[in-house]
Amino acid sequence: MLLNPPQIEAVTAPSKNILVIAGAGSGKTRVLVERMAYLMRDHGLSPHALLAVTFTNKAAREMRERLEKAVGRSLYSMWVGTFHGLAHRFLRTHWKDAGLSEQFLILDSDDQNRMLKRLIAANNLDDAKFKPRAVASFINGCKDEGQRHHHLQTGRDYYNDTLIHLYTAYDEQCRAQNLVDFGELLFRTFETLRDNQSLKDHYQDRFRHLLIDEFQDTNTIQYAWIRLLASPKTAVMAVGDDDQSIYGWRGAKIENIHRFAKDFAPISTIRLEQNYRSTEVILRAANAVISNNPDRLGKELWTERGTGDLISLYAAFNEQDEARFVANRINASIDQGRRYSDLAILYRSNAQSRVLEDALLRAAIPYRIYGGQRFYERLEIKNALMYLRLIQNRFDDTAFERVINVPPRGIGEKTIDHIRTDARDEGSGLWEAANRLTTADGLSSRAKSAVASFITLIETMDQKALDLDLFELARLVIDTAGLIAHHGSEKGERGQTRIDNLNELVSACRAFEPEDDEASVLLQFLSQASLDAGDTQADPDADAVQLMTLHSAKGLEFQDVFLVGAEEELFPHRMSMDSAGGLEEERRLAYVGVTRAMSHLTVTYAESRRLNGREHYGILSRFIKEIPEDCIEEVRLESQISRPFGASSFGAAPAFRPQRHPRVKNWDDSVDYGIGFGIGSRVDHGLFGEGTVVDFEGSGPQLKVKVKFDDGDAKWLVAQYAKLVQLG
């Protein structure tokens, strides 16, 4: 396909700073790739002179692959990757300048929480008042904003001072244990570049072009990082879409788009508004939803692809029904010639995937899940990795605590406490303390010998490691440490799954290709395991339905998309409602979701859903209500009959999902009728008392509701007259 005029303008623009405002599906990845290929081909620039950065591993991989295809050669050493990936690469190379140990390892959020938990306990703080997660988010927030503990103002209040104290202590621990968390990767890279003139000169000189994808998702430190790398001679191309900013919770600042125009002046702005992906119906829906957000840069997508199918809306009884419906629809699509890989199921939170998986499994539909419980974060994998970490780095207390008694080897809480206390008293790491205690007094002889044999186990494996390939070492660890036996003995299918995963880990080690021939392969593998979700594990090319969160779907496209769980409280998510701008961000997420679909979008929601172990009664997401009604048709599963959405008499009748008014804004007029009544709703009737809705039929004035009252009587009531009041 040929490029359109604004795309050509972006690709061949002169070497200066450019802001590309690119709507969903407007071919922005293509523009970035073509631009880089153009610079290499037509301007003879070396791949070394370019730096391209994105946010997700998947996007980075895709960009690299497309670029390699475009220029017809491997771009092995080119700086294309995620911010975290590139920062990591920088720190591995310049560890000395960054004040790190060569052996540093990455602390993921799980490890971070554990470390903070220990720290909170060690400081005799109440972990109900100082929740590890909250402290972690404070620390990460500071790092995102580029603030060290000494930048922070103390003396305001106890809570704040304690957080700052914990931040200080935490960074101290990280330093002592050669660990670097995700936020630190970015922050430390920034500081190292900032404070080291010759390094800065080197990189400013090297990179003639910086290309930043998803610019709207950059946070303060990432933005500062880009500014440092850009010299007056550097050309920066920032590509973004303010409507797709969905990482505010991670410190992303949409304002960076505005700041760019100022800080990198003079710039030229190019807008890409022609959408090549979706049908008119889908775009109209997306435009309508996003138009409810204030303060947009403003952008209307258009397409030449034609009207297209209506958006299907299915009101499921519960989440199982929702999953069955999706599975059914997938089979229908396949019958009509779609490939599985043309289809995607998108959801707001990872927890929703389980039920879907279940239904797909039952329907024998191949699928692939992205994200969620990451491979490298699974319990058994993490255990194995922690052994490897301890072999690599004896100072890693997180790893030490994790594996010292897994599998159980007679080292209980008391003994570990002993080691902890000794370590604190001597100001050493746990490993050294354990060594000391095997020869000192204080431990029972039983505990002593258990600790001694653990130390021997690690030392022996480390010695053998010298002559082993990575995968052989992994094999050795899971066998000799007894992980296979330990996890295998778990009851049910779980044991077998865990063994399978451990074997999978060995395969992953075997397949691992180190980037750097000089550095330790184990070190490189462990770093990769922290940075990469490991979701490339199973055959990425297999023809399978793609399951992922809305967040990880950004940048991707599919023929048919199923957007499931379109319910208030779930999407928009309840947790995001109380933060400033949270709802707007959720709406952008809805915009992202809708615009993933090329041909057909199916939206489903469940009237009843088990969430966090509790039954919830869902009402249709406001975002779906914001879609013009002539873009939607309501469908039912059994007969595959579809009806215009507004005229439906199926499913929840008007009292349950109030009738639509021609104008979207009027939707809420029906509120007093009780949005959210549904089967299972608790209601109060003036005469009969309280009860539960169990059935209904008819619509409009004819709507009848069957209520099972608490005294045991069930009655059919005409909703119009019954004056039911919803409870709870």
Place this chain on the structure above:
DNA sequence: CGTGGTTTACATTAG
């Protein structure tokens, strides 16, 4: 004192 079974609190989104 350590282990294993049982109860209970807790649950977005990503690198």
Place this chain on the structure above:
DNA sequence: GTAAACCACG
């Protein structure tokens, strides 16, 4: 539904 916390037992 999961993993940490809890408790009774050996």
